[in-house]
Amino acid sequence: MERTLAAELSANAGQRVRLAGWLHHQRQLAQVTFLLLRDRSGIAQVVLTDPADREALAELLAETVVEVEGNVVANDQAPAGVELVDPKVAVLAEPAAAPPFELRRPKVNAQLPTLLDHAAVSLRHPARRALAQIGAASASGFRTALDRAGFIEVFTPKVVAAATENGANVFPIDWFGRRAYLAQSPQFYKQIMVGVFERVYEVGPVFRAEPHDTVRHLAEYLSLDAEMGFIHDHHDVMRVLRDVLSAMVDAIADTAEPALRHIDLDLPEVPAHIPTVDFDSAQHMIEASTGRATIGEPDLSPPDERWLGEWAHTEHESDFVFVTGYPISKRPFYTQPDPTNPAASNSFDLLFRGLELVTGGQRLHRYEDYLDALQGQDLDLFEGYLEAFRYGMPAHGGFAIGLERWVARLAGVSNVREATLFPRDLHRLTP
Amino acid sequence: MERTLAAELSANAGQRVRLAGWLHHQRQLAQVTFLLLRDRSGIAQVVLTDPADREALAELLAETVVEVEGNVVANDQAPAGVELVDPKVAVLAEPAAAPPFELRRPKVNAQLPTLLDHAAVSLRHPARRALAQIGAASASGFRTALDRAGFIEVFTPKVVAAATENGANVFPIDWFGRRAYLAQSPQFYKQIMVGVFERVYEVGPVFRAEPHDTVRHLAEYLSLDAEMGFIHDHHDVMRVLRDVLSAMVDAIADTAEPALRHIDLDLPEVPAHIPTVDFDSAQHMIEASTGRATIGEPDLSPPDERWLGEWAHTEHESDFVFVTGYPISKRPFYTQPDPTNPAASNSFDLLFRGLELVTGGQRLHRYEDYLDALQGQDLDLFEGYLEAFRYGMPAHGGFAIGLERWVARLAGVSNVREATLFPRDLHRLTP
Numbered sequence: 001m002e003r004t005l006a007a008e009l010s011a012n013a014g015q016r017v018r019l020a021g022w023l024h025h026q027r028q029l030a031q032v033t034f035l036l037l038r039d040r041s042g043i044a045q046v047v048l049t050d051p052a053d054r055e056a057l058a059e060l061l062a063e064t065v066v067e068v069e070g071n072v073v074a075n076d077q078a079p080a081g082v083e084l085v086d087p088k089v090a091v092l093a094e095p096a097a098a099p100p101f102e103l104r105r106p107k108v109n110a111q112l113p114t115l116l117d118h119a120a121v122s123l124r125h126p127a128r129r130a131l132a133q134i135g136a137a138s139a140s141g142f143r144t145a146l147d148r149a150g151f152i153e154v155f156t157p158k159v160v161a162a163a164t165e166n167g168a169n170v171f172p173i174d175w176f177g178r179r180a181y182l183a184q185s186p187q188f189y190k191q192i193m194v195g196v197f198e199r200v201y202e203v204g205p206v207f208r209a210e211p212h213d214t215v216r217h218l219a220e221y222l223s224l225d226a227e228m229g230f231i232h233d234h235h236d237v238m239r240v241l242r243d244v245l246s247a248m249v250d251a252i253a254d255t256a257e258p259a260l261r262h263i264d265l266d267l268p269e270v271p272a273h274i275p276t277v278d279f280d281s282a283q284h285m286i287e288a289s290t291g292r293a294t295i296g297e298p299d300l301s302p303p304d305e306r307w308l309g310e311w312a313h314t315e316h317e318s319d320f321v322f323v324t325g326y327p328i329s330k331r332p333f334y335t336q337p338d339p340t341n342p343a344a345s346n347s348f349d350l351l352f353r354g355l356e357l358v359t360g361g362q363r364l365h366r367y368e369d370y371l372d373a374l375q376g377q378d379l380d381l382f383e384g385y386l387e388a389f390r391y392g393m394p395a396h397g398g399f400a401i402g403l404e405r406w407v408a409r410l411a412g413v414s415n416v417r418e419a420t421l422f423p424r425d426l427h428r429l430t431p
Numbered sequence: 432m433e434r435t436l437a438a439e440l441s442a443n444a445g446q447r448v449r450l451a452g453w454l455h456h457q458r459q460l461a462q463v464t465f466l467l468l469r470d471r472s473g474i475a476q477v478v479l480t481d482p483a484d485r486e487a488l489a490e491l492l493a494e495t496v497v498e499v500e501g502n503v504v505a506n507d508q509a510p511a512g513v514e515l516v517d518p519k520v521a522v523l524a525e526p527a528a529a530p531p532f533e534l535r536r537p538k539v540n541a542q543l544p545t546l547l548d549h550a551a552v553s554l555r556h557p558a559r560r561a562l563a564q565i566g567a568a569s570a571s572g573f574r575t576a577l578d579r580a581g582f583i584e585v586f587t588p589k590v591v592a593a594a595t596e597n598g599a600n601v602f603p604i605d606w607f608g609r610r611a612y613l614a615q616s617p618q619f620y621k622q623i624m625v626g627v628f629e630r631v632y633e634v635g636p637v638f639r640a641e642p643h644d645t646v647r648h649l650a651e652y653l654s655l656d657a658e659m660g661f662i663h664d665h666h667d668v669m670r671v672l673r674d675v676l677s678a679m680v681d682a683i684a685d686t687a688e689p690a691l692r693h694i695d696l697d698l699p700e701v702p703a704h705i706p707t708v709d710f711d712s713a714q715h716m717i718e719a720s721t722g723r724a725t726i727g728e729p730d731l732s733p734p735d736e737r738w739l740g741e742w743a744h745t746e747h748e749s750d751f752v753f754v755t756g757y758p759i760s761k762r763p764f765y766t767q768p769d770p771t772n773p774a775a776s777n778s779f780d781l782l783f784r785g786l787e788l789v790t791g792g793q794r795l796h797r798y799e800d801y802l803d804a805l806q807g808q809d810l811d812l813f814e815g816y817l818e819a820f821r822y823g824m825p826a827h828g829g830f831a832i833g834l835e836r837w838v839a840r841l842a843g844v845s846n847v848r849e850a851t852l853f854p855r856d857l858h859r860l861t862p
Contacts, residue, residue, distance in 0.1 A: 040629040063823035093823055093826070117815075120822065123626075124822075132583070140578075152567050153570060171590075171606060173603070173604050176857055207590070211607070365524060383861070384550065385551070385862065390527045392525070421620070422815075429611055430814070431623070431815020
């Protein structure tokens, strides 16, 4: 008999079917045992009434892998309105021990470090699964939007010869006896590839040797990167980013919908025009509203970002707000200055519910501008990058979204590690 | 005026349009100059007849970024049957130098090391672009097939605490003062995730510190990994792999078709049933046919694989052939033995045109089997992995496809580095 999934049960009322999955829980009442079977699609209820069966199965550990043949009948009390009766249960694989916590509870009763230590089993909990499903759907939506807009996916190296991009916070590698580094971002490579394909994206890991142990930082995370040529300025990039975010939300709604029931997730609307505020204006608004000395600071503080999140929500009913025109002094060397105000830059951050989610902007594209920007540095280390500009490059820009931060913020979890399958940080290298 | 792409010209005959791109080449004849403009979609021909214009543009370097307004007219002699006349050309960005080789030639006149050293410009050549487009389409087809089959994408760490999978050929990392390693594959993680989602895939980089300098090996490459639970045996995995390959070929035909004109590519048919031969039978056939002492060898040699490729082509008109039942002694510790012959394994290789392209098989899934398989090893190093089996795991298996090797073999390029944007090997860390 072909296997049926839990989610397909209600379409099979009246049929005899075969399910397979994990023994999520069994509830033993006086006359009946309800056995909950979990598979990749959801949870099905199996009703055991035969006393011999009930006794035989009573000792099965949670997470036993089983298959169950039975008749599908409607029952308003059962999950999804159907259950399996007259079942025949066979054990496919027995666990060696009971799980270290109960996966059947709405929230696992364990601290985050314990959950992370036991990822192989804690990830089976529907709420933790849901975050991974949201991540997968988000990556898929990102690619869908960019494929539609003529972008092409690229795969660039994660091992680089020199720590040229930010200079600090890199992980050294022993590469056949030479020193190399883990890439902090695909920034240089995606710019090079604009010279080849105009519009490129990459979904891949990046590595930051952040010596800080915070709830917002991972030492390895997934970066959703895009870069595009033939732009007028950063506003063209922001329009593409808006469409990307919208497609990410749509993909979550379309493909991860069953997962959403297990978590407290409030999917945002992405407005057709995301409210946009200039850095200086933002500082003026914040200082006028809060009285906090803000004007002239070189960057926005976390309270500033939260204020802007509130402002966007109140004034524009938007969970998103763009801040443009950050001081050029605070942006990377490849950032394009604002042609009307060289102290400012053609850059932006996107705040989502008061937290920085995306950084982007227009880049320099003229070879001479790079020579100026890199004055005093060893240009040999930048050779492969500079070639892209030496041989003709259009005006271009792009952005990077941190996938785990997006998922964490969406789902309202306070620690980004919860939105990661196997987090890597200052202390954690396993599992 | 909105920008028009080169590939859209023929749909715009009779219109005045604006193109933008790179000056691919200009051919100066007595009375006319043909200017070829390259953009992300292809190449357009622009006809200059005004003597002042011709003179003004004559000195432009190849790869100058330009925009051109002009009238689209039909001309059977022009590429795609249309060209731009009465043009107005504006320079958007001037290169600082002429490219180190001529991108306009059907084949760039330079050796591979030179092309790789100058990747930022050599990748702009239509034939090199085509290989990257085939790679992107292949990855997309891989995901499409697996999404359709209920798989979910996962993102697993590329930095691991111990070199437990193969033991050798790993790159050490300095991780905040501790020793860590680059992951050789997502094998352990994708198995763990079978316990969570049953069916998972990952598209990501893997790292092999191969001290060999061959045309087939990269130290960093892209692995297309899949793993699935609730299988009967490895033949279930092989059926999914067959559908994946078919979707990869379809995706190339659908999305990379314009690219294919620039290279000599012969897209294979993926048969509904890929011919399958048992390892022992294969050795008997090879020895009987070639007279070469083959029977009893622990593995197939490259000439053996070529022979099988020929055999599949001649006997089954197939570019693909599965070899099953490799000796268990030659497969990794997590491989499921053949229940009818414990010296053999429930594993397979897929040969494509006589070369190993995919390795896969059924894995052990019982905790005790892992304890046996890992006897004598420090189990603490495997703790996070073993938990997946301790807490109930169904029979499962999977496979891994090396993307660059697939693209190289498809396009008939002899060195896998040609199928990589920025290859990493024993000697090469830049660009």
